[in-house]
Amino acid sequence: MPSHLSADHPAAQPPPHGTVDALISQTRRLRGDMDAVRRDAPADGTDPQGRWQRALCDLAVHQLDDLDAHLAQLRDGPPPAPVEDEAAPSAAGSEPASSPRPGSLLSRVGSAEWNLLTDEVSWSGELYQILGRDPAAPPLTLDELPSVVLDEDRPGLTAMVTDCLVDAKPIDGEFRVVRPDGDVRTVHVMGEPVLDVDGSTASMWAVLRDVSELRRSQRTVSETRDSLQRQRHAAQTERRLAVELQEAVLPPWRGSPMLPRQGPGTLELAARHLPSSSGALIGGDWYDALDLPDGDTLLSAGDLTGRGVAVTSGMAMLLGALRGMAVAGTEPGRLLGCLNQLLDASAQPALGSAVCCRYRPTSRTLVWAQAGHPAPLLFRNGTGRALTPPDGVLLGATSGAVYGQAEEALEPGDLLLLHTEGLVPPRGGFPRPDTAGGAQDTAAVSRLLALAPRFREARTAQDCVRTVVEEFGETTERDDDACVLVARVAT
Template sequence: MSSHLSADRSAAQPPQRGSVDALISQTRRLRGEVDAVRRDAPVDGADPHGRWQRALCDLAVHQLNDLDEHLAQLRDGPPPVPVQSAAGPAAPAVPTAPRHGSLLSRVGSAEWNLLTDEASWSGELYQILGRDPAAPPLTLDELPSLVHDEDRPMLTAMVTDCLIDAKPIDGEFRIRRADGGMRTVHMMGEPVLDADGSTASMWAVLRDVSELRRSQRTVSETRDSLQRHRHIAQTERRLAVELQEAVLPPWRGSLRFPQRGPETLDLAAHYLPSSSSALIGGDWYDALELPDGDSLLTVGDLTGHGVAVTSGMAMLLGALRGMAVAGTQPGQLMAWLNQLLDASVQPALGSAVCCRYRPETRTLTWAQAGHPAPLLFRNGTGRALPTPDGVLLGATSGAAYGQAEVTLEEGDLLLLHTDGLVPRRWGSPRPGEAGSDEAAVQRLLDLAPRFDGARTAQDCVRTVVEEFGESEREDDACVLVARVGS
């Protein structure tokens, strides 16, 4: 039988063993590094990004394992394997069969002699195709009988191009094994020419790439899943932003109450999104001039992120506005908001502070539900107002909420904020210092001298944003500033 060489070229010299050993060492080192990345990848099956990362690492490790064994075979040379002929008796059994799943068990070779119609297969090819080693090898005319119906035309075209036009073979097809299994085989080969340049035989190397293709499909599927997840997240964020913008007060910059007559309150507010989440949270701020001349000031936070949370925030803020317009006092208003949240279809927790300001007497009446107290700044110093009783909204049924009252003075500045404004890293106390919440509030109180020098409420909000706007916040935040005028 002809050798696996075209007549117009000589055999290539084998590579130097030392250079191949160096490549093997590099491959194994890289495989170890990729495997370390795979072990560090998230194992949460519900996370599309984590699944995609692990699938890519698995595919890379799989390919590097194959490369390692390819290089080892290149260094050591092919093992002695028996070859059977269609016209001759079966060769003796291989003394040591390649281990199942190794590269050698997944790479086989074959040659078909066109002059004698003889075929010869390596023992590995029998194993790949699921054929009985005692059976004669299939001829080129018989080979398509193993191939999946959809792939037969492709195989026929490749073989025809090789035999007639001397084109090399490089393609994949699926084969059905006798045990009913389906395998994907990659076939590479070329014609063997005689002295006259005519095709005398065709040889090929066939590799079982089923596991590799399965890994690649997993990567593709997890990538598609990740893309769908990102698209859903982007859509949800857009909807949440649109809902939030529709619900939060339409005013930007400064606002003055009452809108007609003497200026009594100078107002400004700002919303700061989370730096660690792409989704919108349930934070709100609001200022509303009520029918009796009072002013409503409120900030709050519904736990969680996304459209459902933003929708719940819209429900609470709408109810709060309606009850305030109807004349409900802050303590009772908190109790009814708690009842509303407790009875909602999707249970949630929320915190809020609600203030009602009467300009004639400069009286501030307020209540809170598990929320930071308002901060009062006067004459260059600041303090937190004494906090009346009040648990988180939705935490317990039938909760009662206390109410506090304070008289403000001209020039006083009131600051309301949600707890995401000051990052936790700012609130981490040193030994012997106050707890994290107290330290966080103190950081706001330290801005008192700058507030005292500010001309407007908007300037004060700008000061807060400059101080905390670039910080790494784990949650959304709101700040509302009200300055008492004449």
């Protein structure tokens, strides 16, 4: 192949071997470190973030492999030109023994020169391999080269070659070629014009590199990154919708409402919703208090399993049904039975726990039922205890479930605390369907009961809720959302 020299530039000297060897050693050390990172990258193909991390590692390893091979070529110099003698290939399509094996890193870089004065074309053996052409066939002229290029890439190649030949501009670009076997390869070309003594272009030389694998790795990185961004956007959108729905169903109470608004035995109320520590998705926890037409007060708390918009909308449906039946005068035990039937017949089966209390202010009597839910805690005169729960299984656990009721006489100054399991999670998660709310974590409930002296000193129900939040914290490592509701009987 003719020397790539212009008339007014001397030949570039090869870099010292020691310098290139040092770069090769650094590259190989980095390659080993990158291999270790790749081994530690998540291999689970179902996780978008794991796929993106794995694709980035593969791309980095691919680039380091190419860099190592290119530095080795730089150190060793160009391969010797094949000698054309009687030792020609024995059959069309065979390659010289000195050629790199197809698909190797060294076979990805080839070179060519087109002499405009003699119409001679010189290709390296690697370029034949890149384009998938028979080494015995003559190399393609500049006029013939576009015939192997994809139609949509031909204008770009033509513009690069024209700029090089007419305006002596260097070439740096990519185009896609179709090999005889139909395989499409992406080729990156860098080249320069070789000027004659009078400054006109005498020939054009170029180095062509097969970057198909590199571009494929880059596309994989881009696609996995886009998939990860879409997943994050979807999660953010779902969370925003769930939060908006939850806030619409459970608006924060202003101050400490009093129910009923008039008469003896009024309850001073306060409540708080505590998000999970991850805050990724909103769950199905709720608290509620409602002034009923007959003068009674409805108190309830519950939790629908799962997270996200579907669960929050299910919680809204359940809470709406609970309120409607309570307004119609349905007693707590019967009410929970109807909610169980509603969940059992739902198109999207779910499990839920709930505690439903009907407070009669004239007699200061609490009638309550539970469905696999922590029992209310009663605090009186500086001590606390959990109410003995009546029978009740999880909502949606079994068809035709019957829920018992219990009554508790309250006194002025008594404090009732309802909470969901996310606040004080039991060791085994939800209680089994055959239990009656007895799977609470005893030590954790003891922490709530230990707050009795502080509740006695609190001036308002809101102060009691703040005490609970201080004890368990809004940033506690909770896996689930939680709700707490405090009702204090006015003195």
